Amino acid sequence: MAHIVFDLDGTLIDSAPDIHAAANAVLAEAGAAPLSLADTRRFIGNGAPVFVARMRAARGLPEEAQARLYAAFAARYAEAVELTKPYASVLVALDALAAQGHRMGICTNKPIVPTRAVMNHLGLTQHFAAIIGGDSLPVHKPDPAPLQACFQALAGGADAPQLYVGDSEVDAECAQRAGLRFLLYTQGYRKSEVAQIAHHAAFDDFAALPDLVTQILG
Incomplete structure (x- = not known):
């Protein structure tokens, strides 16, 4: 069994369409041009405040508008849940991993309120014994503290192999700083070539x- x-x-989810819609509604209110979906995907990864700062800068909106735009x-x-979908085979994979006895958690830079909302909407919450959002701690990824907190919550004092699964440079850096094996999902929001992102294994x-988890643990 692993954590x-x-x-x-x-x-686990392609949330960019919902984030795209929310961002463009805010930009429309500010009288600014909309983002493309590609830009939205490119701006995701370091938490909602950074996303808004990138969105604002891309449309030439002043820094003093940050707080208003973020609110x-x-x-x-x-x-924002209606346009978000799990990636193909995610639910099947989670069921299989649970059947193998693994305990699972979430560590995301998405704020905890929308994290829980979208997970509940998609029926994902039941699979995870610990959920850490981007505002659950004073710091967020790539700082390793949220990831370490998630593993601590999963462990409950029990020792087990630890694996982190993510899609981005931020996730890879976080795993590296925590000294953990990182599995890279290659169809997400990464900005670099796969070979440029430090990882223990990759899958698409x-x-x-x-089966990959079984191989790694074996």
Whole structure:
């Protein structure tokens, strides 16, 4: 049995369409041009405040508008679930990993309120014994503290192999700083080539993940 922690956006779920819609509603209110979906994916990864800062800078909006824009975005983001979908075979893979006896958690830079909202909407919450959001601690990824906190919550004093599954450079750096093996999902929101991202193993289909975990642990 292992303790396996997952990133959320770009790893288990494709949330970019909902984030895109929320961002463009805020930009429209500010009289600014919309983002493309590709830009939205590119801006995701370091938490909602950084996303809004990137969105604001891309549209030439002043820094003093950050707090107002973030508040408007956060209000929409908290309930942005309708356009988000799990990646193919995610639910099957989670069921298989649970059947193998692994304990699983979530460590994401998404704020905890929208994290729980979208996980509940998609029926994902039941799979995870610990959930750490981007505002659960004073720091967020790539600082290793949230990831370490998630593993501590999973362990409950029990020792087990630890694996982190994510899709991005932020996730890879976080795993590296925590001294953990990192499994890279290659179809998410990464900005670099796979070879440029430090990882222990990579996969492009969640159907392959349970066997990959078995191989790594073996």
